[in-house]
Amino acid sequence: NAGVTQTPKFQVLKTGQSMTLQCAQDMNHNSMYWYRQDPGMGLRLIYYSASEGTTDKGEVPNGYNVSRLNKREFSLRLESAAPSQTSVYFCASSEQFLGPQHFGDGTRLSIL
Amino acid sequence: GENVGLHLPTLSVQEGDNSIINCAYSNSASDYFIWYKQESGKGPQFIIDIRSNMDKRQGQRVTVLLNKTVKHLSLQIAATQPGDSAVYFCAETAGAGKSTFGDGTTLTVKP
Numbered sequence: 661n662a663g664v665t666q667t668p669k670f671q672v673l674k675t676g677q678s679m680t681l682q683c684a685q686d687m688n689h690n691s692m693y694w695y696r697q698d699p700g701m702g703l704r705l706i707y708y709s710a711s712e713g714t715t716d717k718g719e720v721p722n723g724y725n726v727s728r729l730n731k732r733e734f735s736l737r738l739e740s741a742a743p744s745q746t747s748v749y750f751c752a753s754s755e756q757f758l759g760p761q762h763f764g765d766g767t768r769l770s771i772l
Numbered sequence: 773g774e775n776v777g778l779h780l781p782t783l784s785v786q787e788g789d790n791s792i793i794n795c796a797y798s799n800s801a802s803d804y805f806i807w808y809k810q811e812s813g814k815g816p817q818f819i820i821d822i823r824s825n826m827d828k829r830q831g832q833r834v835t836v837l838l839n840k841t842v843k844h845l846s847l848q849i850a851a852t853q854p855g856d857s858a859v860y861f862c863a864e865t866a867g868a869g870k871s872t873f874g875d876g877t878t879l880t881v882k883p
Contacts, residue, residue, distance in 0.1 A: 763815030
């Protein structure tokens with residue numbers, strides 16, 4: 661069972677570069693989420709998609725955009741990367757909105 | 773072993789002891805709570821959940837207690853094992869709003 665798959669696992673960018681983080685789930689879940697986790701801290705919600713065809717801002721959406729490509733895939737884009745966006749990014753999915761979430765293993769992103 | 777609130781984010785226990793991890797949530801309207809476990813280098817993993825119409829729920833070796841009066845949630849792990857070493861997060865959700873995660877408690881199990 662793959663669950664939630666995130667690519668890439670690691671990435672280093674220069675300030676100003678753009679990047680898309682990919683996420684796919686194979687559990688036929690309706691809802692998907694993107695979080696960032698900074699060292700020693702909890703998860704902060706960037707964007708979410710309660711169902712296919714909808715996306716909404718979370719707690720920290722500035723500097724990011726998302727696309728719910730289909731029911732399986734939810735991508736996160738950094739248009740112009742900044743050092744403050746250095747973090748670990750987690751994608752998650754849930755069968756119903758706000759139900760128990762299944763997480764991928766994260767993308768570790770460093771911006772120089 | 774037990775920690776008190778988010779001011780003590782680490783907990784160290786002996787293997788075989790019971791662990792109690794606490795979480796003080798912020799929103800009195802929160803009606804659904806989840807505990808997650810995060811091992812080093814991995815994403816959080818669902819452990820157990822509880823709705824506000826309950827004050828206790830048990831799983832395999834884990835029990836979650838909810839005290840709505842003081843907005844307090846706890847996770848009890850029985851007979852703690854080295855594999856339980858991880859960071860534990862509570863998450864609260866109010867109605868149709870978004871989930872909010874706490875900062876986490878690091879549990880270290882000494883053999």
